[in-house]
Amino acid sequence: MTTNKLQKNDIFKIFKLSRMHPEEEKVNKLIEEFNSILELAEKLNEVDTKNIDATSHVHGATNIFREDKRSDFTAKEKILSIMPENSGTYIKVPIVIEQE
Amino acid sequence: MDYEAVIGLETHVQLNTLSKIFCSAGTTFGEDPNNLIDPLTFGLPGALPVVNKRVIDSAILLGLGLNCQIRKFNRFARKHYFYPDLPKGYQISQSDEPICEHGRVTIEDNGTSRTIGITRIHMEEDAGKSIHDARTNSSLVDLNRAGVPLLEIVSQPDIRNAVEAGLYLKVIRQIVRWLGISDGNMEEGSLRCDANISLRPVGQLKFGTRAEIKNINSFKYVEKAIEYEIARQLKILKEGGTVIQETRLFNSETETTHEMRGKEGAADYRYFADPDLPPVVIEESWIQKIRQTMPVLPSEKKLELINTHKLTEYDAEVLTTEREFSDYFDAVFKVCKDAKLSCNWITSELFGALKKLHIDFSNNPISSEVLGELIKLIKEEVISGKMAKTIFEILIENPSKKIQEIIKEKGLKLISDPEEIRVLVNEVFKNNADNLKKFLDGNNKLHGFFVGQVLKLSAGNAKPELVNQIITEELKKIK
Structure with a gap:
């Protein structure tokens, strides 16, 4: 059985995807913690699951629908007010495309 | 070495x-x-998604329209990526279990047709x-x-050139509009397309x-890109x-493509159910129910117009560009029972008038019953084609007016009684004795002059063919 240990560059890739800038010592601690979680998950690999379908839902319900009716949410301003920054009714965020 | 292009479109x-x-x-x-947000848009704690049933109905309908197989067991999947236009951190989509697969659609180019395979159709937000x-960063x-x-x-990567790509996209637009599931408006982004080349x-x-190539938002640009x-x-x-395998953006100003910058490596979307x-x-019963609501598709309707109604390929094409045209036809x-006249009146008189008045077909003031009735009156020789045009012009300005009312007001009544016309012919002969003499002496060109004079005398109401015939008869008598 192979152990898929998390490497430092994996962490950096995830941070990059999430637009986050980690501190070096925190990364080391994260790797340590996360690898112990992975080790725990590895234990599950000991079970033979060859003929068992992957479980995505546990409650067994299917076909839960709503009719196509519009109803406006009444507390829109409240949601917008918890955004870090606004401009009019727009949400203002740091620029997301790299500049040419 | 000669190369060929292999093109697949994602639309x-x-x-x-609603x-x-x-x-x-x-x-x-x-x-x-x-203005159109709620807790789910932001993935706020406790907000749960519930599927809009009409989306499933629409997907099944499109799947049937594009000859696909419909998947029985469907799951939605989360596609993760980090971008502020999707605050909950993932897009709900379908990954390896799309609702429709293995379809096909036919495109036609100057009489030759080609089949383009449809790999899959999936639902997503x-x-x-x-x-x-x-400036403000x-x-x-x-x-x-x-x-x-x-x-x-x-x-499927079945498309071989820019023209075929444009035709394919037009057929897709025609079908989604025909099925009534989308307005297919490229300007407003209801129809967008990426091309793999x-x-x-x-x-x-x-x-x-x-x-x-991403960011293509018009038929013209698809071909240009x-x-x-x-x-x-x-x-x-x-x-x-x-x-190099890469994602490029189309720039509509320079009509060129350029490398998309700032795209994170090969994206890892971490899909899961x-x-x-x-x-x-x-279940099959659901599919059957949708199938029953499905209209005759434009390609079949076109063949029906050509084969059953004997319309030309061109006319059939025009009448099937939109379902509302075809339904109106x-x-x-149904009212007038004359396909050729119906087609001509719709495609020239009606379309022409609407265009001139800047009225969209959806606001067409002339009901199908009224136009059918008008054509029926021409067929029954109650009015001439010219009179019908006069009536039509009045109707388009005053749609609430009745045809019979206009006929009465304008005195539009086709004279089709030969004896009534004979009186008019003889009166014209009497008033134009000089010309009559020249005519009898062999100046055949004057025949047209007499027809014109009789029609004028009848205020345009005499049936021209009959006038022609009676002039010939009366001349024989004089000779």
Whole structure:
């Protein structure tokens, strides 16, 4: 059985995807913690699951629908007010495309 | 070495539902920024998605329209990516279990037709829109579009050139409008398309390295983007270089494509089945129910117009560009029972008048019953074609007027009684004794002059063929 240990560059890739800038010592601690979680998950690999379908839902319900009716949410301003920054009714965020 | 292009299109069709795919926020285009949001849009704690049933109905309908197999057991999947136009951190989509697969559609180009395979159609939610402002180094996010239902149609790489790509896209637009599931408006983004393009030496089966072109939002640009990209790759290959697999953006101002910058490596979307959404099971009975609501498709309708109604290929094409044209034609024909006249009146008189008055067909003031009735009166020789045009012109300005009312007011009544016309003919002969003499002496050109005079005397109401015939008869008598 192979152990898929998390490497430092994996962490950096995830941070990059999430637009986050980690501190070096925190990364080391994260790797340590996360690898112990992975080790725990590895234990599950000991079970033979060859003929068992992957479980995505546990409650067994299917076909839960709503009719196509519009109803406006009444507390829109409240949601917008918890955004870090606004401009009019727009949400203002740091620029997301790299500049040419 | 000669190369051929291999092109596949991914088309996003925005559905015309009243509410979003997983929540009841509205979907109207052009509302104030962030007016169509709710807790689900932001993935706020406790917010759960519930599927809009009409999205499933629409997907099944499109699947049937594009000859697909419909999957029985469907799950939604989370596609993770980090971008502010999707605050909950993932897009709900379908991954390896799309609702429709293995379809096909036929495109026609100058009488030759080709089949383009449809790999899959899947359901997903749209993302929001961002406006980038380099000056303030910020982006403004509007989430009205986030969660609007989309069907993504992925074609097989069966398309070989820019013209075929344009035709394919037009057929897709025609079908989604025909089925009534989308307005297919490219300007408002209801229909968008990405193109995968690669080149390979003619005769080679293996595909070359492809580039994906994003951001194509008009029929013209689809062709321009593909033409440019084929030329770009051809130049690289001819110079002995290699094409890099990458995503490129089309710039509509320069009509060129350029490398998309700031795109994070090969994206890892970490797809998994969305545990918040129970599976959707589509039994055969559901598919049958949708099939019963399906209209005759434009390609079949076109054949019906040509074969049953004996219309020309061109006329049939015009009448099937939109379902409302074709439905209107059927309704007019039902009243007057003359396909050719119905077609002519719709495509020349009606379309012409609407265009002149800047009226959209959806606001056409002339009902199919009225136009059918008008054509019927021509057929029954109650009025002439010319009179019908006069009536039509009055009707389009005053749609509430009755045809019979106009006939009475304008004294429009075709004189088709030969004796009545004979009186008129003899009166014209009497008043034009000189010309009559010349005519009898052999100046045959004057026949037309007499027809004109009789018609004038009848105030345009005499039936021209009859006037012609009676003039000839009367002349024989004099000779």
